[in-house]
Amino acid sequence: MEIYWVLGIPLAGGIFLALWGNRGHAPEINALFSLATLLAAAALAARIVAEGPLLVGQGWFFIDSFNVFLVALTALVAFTTALFSRPYMRIEKEHGKLTDARLRLYHSSYQVFIGMMLLALTTNNMGILWVSMEGATLATVLLVSLYRTPASLEAAWKYFILCGVGIALALFGTILLYFAAEKVLGSGGTALLWTQLNGVKAQLEPTVLQLAFVFLLVGYGTKVGLVPLHSWLPDAHAEGPTPVSAVLSGLLLNVALYAVMRSKVLVDGALGTDMAGNLMMGFGLLSVVVAAFLIKRQTDVKRMFAYSSIEHMGLITFAFGMGGAVASFAGLLHMTMHSLTKSAIFFAVGHATQKAGTQLMDDIRGLIQTNPTLGWGLMLGTIAILGVPPFGVFASEFLIITTAMHAHPWATPFLLIALGVAFASIFGKVQPMVFGETELPKLPYQPALTPVFLHLGLVLMLGLFIPPYLATWYRQAAALLGG
Amino acid sequence: MSLSYPLQVVNLLAALLLLISFAMLSQRRVVGLITLFAWQGAALAASTAIIAWSTGQHHLYYSAALTLILKVIAMPWFFYRIVRQLDVNREVESMLNIPTTMLIGIVLVIFSFNLALPISQMAGTVMRSTLGIAMACVLLAFLMMITRRKAITQVIGFLAMENGLFFAATSATYGMPLVVELGVALDVLVGVFVLGIFFFQIRESFESLDLKHMEKLREK
Numbered sequence: 001m002e003i004y005w006v007l008g009i010p011l012a013g014g015i016f017l018a019l020w021g022n023r024g025h026a027p028e029i030n031a032l033f034s035l036a037t038l039l040a041a042a043a044l045a046a047r048i049v050a051e052g053p054l055l056v057g058q059g060w061f062f063i064d065s066f067n068v069f070l071v072a073l074t075a076l077v078a079f080t081t082a083l084f085s086r087p088y089m090r091i092e093k094e095h096g097k098l099t100d101a102r103l104r105l106y107h108s109s110y111q112v113f114i115g116m117m118l119l120a121l122t123t124n125n126m127g128i129l130w131v132s133m134e135g136a137t138l139a140t141v142l143l144v145s146l147y148r149t150p151a152s153l154e155a156a157w158k159y160f161i162l163c164g165v166g167i168a169l170a171l172f173g174t175i176l177l178y179f180a181a182e183k184v185l186g187s188g189g190t191a192l193l194w195t196q197l198n199g200v201k202a203q204l205e206p207t208v209l210q211l212a213f214v215f216l217l218v219g220y221g222t223k224v225g226l227v228p229l230h231s232w233l234p235d236a237h238a239e240g241p242t243p244v245s246a247v248l249s250g251l252l253l254n255v256a257l258y259a260v261m262r263s264k265v266l267v268d269g270a271l272g273t274d275m276a277g278n279l280m281m282g283f284g285l286l287s288v289v290v291a292a293f294l295i296k297r298q299t300d301v302k303r304m305f306a307y308s309s310i311e312h313m314g315l316i317t318f319a320f321g322m323g324g325a326v327a328s329f330a331g332l333l334h335m336t337m338h339s340l341t342k343s344a345i346f347f348a349v350g351h352a353t354q355k356a357g358t359q360l361m362d363d364i365r366g367l368i369q370t371n372p373t374l375g376w377g378l379m380l381g382t383i384a385i386l387g388v389p390p391f392g393v394f395a396s397e398f399l400i401i402t403t404a405m406h407a408h409p410w411a412t413p414f415l416l417i418a419l420g421v422a423f424a425s426i427f428g429k430v431q432p433m434v435f436g437e438t439e440l441p442k443l444p445y446q447p448a449l450t451p452v453f454l455h456l457g458l459v460l461m462l463g464l465f466i467p468p469y470l471a472t473w474y475r476q477a478a479a480l481l482g483g
Numbered sequence: 484m485s486l487s488y489p490l491q492v493v494n495l496l497a498a499l500l501l502l503i504s505f506a507m508l509s510q511r512r513v514v515g516l517i518t519l520f521a522w523q524g525a526a527l528a529a530s531t532a533i534i535a536w537s538t539g540q541h542h543l544y545y546s547a548a549l550t551l552i553l554k555v556i557a558m559p560w561f562f563y564r565i566v567r568q569l570d571v572n573r574e575v576e577s578m579l580n581i582p583t584t585m586l587i588g589i590v591l592v593i594f595s596f597n598l599a600l601p602i603s604q605m606a607g608t609v610m611r612s613t614l615g616i617a618m619a620c621v622l623l624a625f626l627m628m629i630t631r632r633k634a635i636t637q638v639i640g641f642l643a644m645e646n647g648l649f650f651a652a653t654s655a656t657y658g659m660p661l662v663v664e665l666g667v668a669l670d671v672l673v674g675v676f677v678l679g680i681f682f683f684q685i686r687e688s689f690e691s692l693d694l695k696h697m698e699k700l701r702e703k
């Protein structure tokens with residue numbers, strides 16, 4: 001039953017906010033709908049932890065430890081982002097960057113976007129997974145171009161066309177998957193159900209599945225932002241409003257990677273080789289290395305952190321590609337850490353750029369003087385994402401690298417060099433932003449930084465101590481991924 | 484081997500689809516491109532309907548009807564309107580000249596027939612031989628998207644690609660399950676609607692739909 005609430009609330013929220021328009025309190029209503037979604041997701045998670053995997057709605061929805069953890073994460077970050085966007089968007093409007101009509105579009109699309117991601121996570125049908133991934137893109141295209149500046153329009157266009165082509169390739173992969181499945185399961189609606197496919201995966205035609213996986217990986221990989229399919233990502237993150245950057249980076253990339261992982265489990269079963277894992281490791285490693293060196297050249301703060309997202313998604317893809325219990329566990333942990341930390345950073349960066357009136361790092365200086373909380377928020381977030389202990393990112397990166405040392409020693413130097421370069425460039429650029437000299441006056445208002453410290457607090461806690469039930473949960477999820 | 488009469492018609496329509504794909508590559512004017520896109524949709528709808536009738540796969544009637552309504556009537560009408568309102572019906576600027584594009588197109592067709600061969604041998608459907616054509620349509624549409632500069636031609640290329648995918652699904656497996664097909668159609672519809680809004684935004688900011696104005700965001 002909870003599942004219908006999880007999916008129904010955001011979609012109802014989207015319709016309600018579109019009708020409600022600018023009658024006042026729209027940001028609060030947006031946050032309330034997100035809170036309701038979070039409560040429903042928490043109830044769902046509690047039920048899965050207590051009762052194990054769940055198949056509901058005549059097999060249309062399937063929830064196990066792997067996706068329920070992503071459902072909970074998505075609902076949590078969606079709620080905190082809604083909290084952050086309330087004051088942030090109000091100030092943007094006061095600056096004359098947004099109108100009432102655009103805020104209406106923003107609130108309504110935001111809820112639809114969250115709803116589509118939750119549908120993608122919970123559906124059992126590989127076809128519906130495709131449909132909702134595309135729906136999530138469509139819901140955000142107009143959000144990326146919300147400011148209607150030439151650069152934001154260009155970014156949104158690139159986002160639409162590149163992800164459109166990517167997702168079309170994924171559709172071809174899905175068709176091939178159905179083609180292989182139909183032989184075993186017979187035609188009709190059930191042949192694309194993941195649970196059914198998982199049951200017969202050893203009988204699926206290997207050559208077809210091999211080709212299908214290549215298309216699915218390239219298709220959904222475009223959305224994950226894997227190099228060389230990443231070029232939409234920095235633009236969309238830099239030009240869209242900051243709350244949108246936070247949910248794109250913290251959530252959409254995860255959901256796309258989830259789609260790849262669901263396909264990988266099937267392909268591994270059919271092939272019995274490491275083909276899928278090797279491909280993912282290749283794409284992942286390339287993304288880590290290329291993104292790390294591109295970070296060095298960035299001048300725009302949101303673009304820089306967008307490249308950092310590519311780097312981390314590459315690392316997670318690499319971990320899942322290695323497979324095995326420890327690597328999958330580390331991948332899942334890193335997914336959580338990255339979502340929480342990166343959205344916290346975007347919240348802090350949002351306030352900093354709003355204050356400075358620019359996204360160029362050279363023009364943002366001395367945050368610690370204008371607002372100490374904001375300065376420390378950005379600094380701690382940066383330290384956390386760079387993998388400094390005791391934050392949780394350190395734990396997951398450490399696990400990934402030690403596993404790589406055992407299983408694939410050749411990859412370790414690349415990973416270490418890339419992480420080192422990323423560390424030096426990001427730290428070197430953020431440090432003067434926070435501690436440099438500035439002439440700007442103190443911030444006239446108190447920024448909404450509760451979400452930042454909430455996220456960072458969670459990351460710190462998970463770095464020091466993972467509660468046993470959470471660890472069991474991750475372990476179960478890792479086992480599902482073929483650990 | 485003699486083919487049944489409906490199957491011959493399907494094969495003829497498949498050949499027509501490929502021909503239209505090539506015609507789209509060489510078409511210089513936007514309005515001509517939209518007309519060709521409508522014809523491609525019509526050929527697709529007709530072939531789907533014939534397959535539905537000859538094999539008794541009733542759910543394919545729905546997909547044929549969807550194609551007819553969306554891709555032959557609604558979208559071309561919408562595009563004609565946009566072209567009239569935005570006045571973009573000038574010559575389409577292609578990045579490569581047309582003979583070169585055609586040559587690359589031929590190579591793509593050969594490649595896709597090779598790629599489709601092992602799969603189509605496994606297919607149990609009556610028109611498995613058309614799978615190669617479907618893949619060729621996808622790749623040709625992809626080529627069109629790469630070589631054209633105008634926003635509207637890229638979108639038509641994208642939709643033509645979707646046509647090819649749809650044809651691939653029909654020829655390999657008698658189409659996807661109905662609920663998936665409905666979902667895909669809904670996505671495409673919403674996508675075109677979003678793009679309609681988007682065209683006006685682009686037009687407002689750049690006073691043109693030519694994408695050469697949109698090359699500011701790149702790595703320095």
